Amino acid sequence: MSVEQDKRLAAEAAVAEICDGMIVGLGTGSTAAFAVAALARRITDGLKVEAVATSKATAQAAIAAGIAVRDFAEVPSLDLAIDGADEIDARLWAIKGAGGAMLREKAVAAAAKRFVVIADGSKSVEAIGAAKLPVEVLPFALSFVVARLEELGAAVTVRPDYWTDNGNLVADCRFAALADPHALAGAIDAIPGALGHGLFLDEVDAAYISAAGEVTRRDRT
Numbered sequence: 442m443s444v445e446q447d448k449r450l451a452a453e454a455a456v457a458e459i460c461d462g463m464i465v466g467l468g469t470g471s472t473a474a475f476a477v478a479a480l481a482r483r484i485t486d487g488l489k490v491e492a493v494a495t496s497k498a499t500a501q502a503a504i505a506a507g508i509a510v511r512d513f514a515e516v517p518s519l520d521l522a523i524d525g526a527d528e529i530d531a532r533l534w535a536i537k538g539a540g541g542a543m544l545r546e547k548a549v550a551a552a553a554k555r556f557v558v559i560a561d562g563s564k565s566v567e568a569i570g571a572a573k574l575p576v577e578v579l580p581f582a583l584s585f586v587v588a589r590l591e592e593l594g595a596a597v598t599v600r601p602d603y604w605t606d607n608g609n610l611v612a613d614c615r616f617a618a619l620a621d622p623h624a625l626a627g628a629i630d631a632i633p634g635a636l637g638h639g640l641f642l643d644e645v646d647a648a649y650i651s652a653a654g655e656v657t658r659r660d661r662t
């Protein structure tokens with residue numbers, strides 16, 4: 442069983458939660474792409490839903506697959522959102538944003554009554570923190586924000602030649618250890634010009650993780 446097959450199985454398990462009439466948030470990345478494909482198949486079979494996309498790439502893929510995509514600016518709440526992650530642990534704390542969509546992803550996750558992460562087994566970790574933590578940065582404030590992130594203990598790399606769908610930069614942060622992720626999230630949230638980050642600590646309601654072809658569901662307790 443390949444990693445790609447595990448991504449597909451996790452995505453299909455989450456897409457099975459979708460019911461007629463729902464508005465569904467669609468994540469970004471290679472695992473989320475399997476959810477888009479699985480949802481498109483269910484729509485072909487008669488499911489009636491609308492979607493909101495967390496990136497231009499996902500919107501394009503969803504529309505091409507025949508999914509009705511609404512502008513999130515006009516949608517105050519969603520029934521369910523499904524997205525990938527770079528790391529997820531047993532507490533359902535996750536790091537997201539390797540694909541650079543974490544700001545939109547967090548807004549869509551927050552708007553959803555239920556937020557479900559889908560991942561292959563390689564993303565499942567004992568404790569989050571080994572993955573780089575991406576921070577979306579207002580270009581105007583780049584030097585200031587990078588200096589503040591360094592004060593918080595990060596080794597920072599600004600993604601070269603990369604802009605988010607919102608026209609901003611991404612600072613990838615490596616921390617020696619994430620001793621207190623909630624405190625770190627609060628400290629980054631408090632930096633003017635740091636517009637969003639990939640720490641998802643309270644958002645995830647459940648995760649479907651597929652390893653060697655076996656899908657496990659983790660629920661927030």
Ligand SMILES: O=C(CO)[C@H](O)[C@H](O)COP(=O)(O)O
Pocket residue numbers: 468469470471472473524525526527536537538539540541542543546
């Ligand atoms: O947060 C994300 C994009 O901003 C992705 O969901 C995350 O990077 C996982 O991507 P993939 O499924 O391709 O490994």
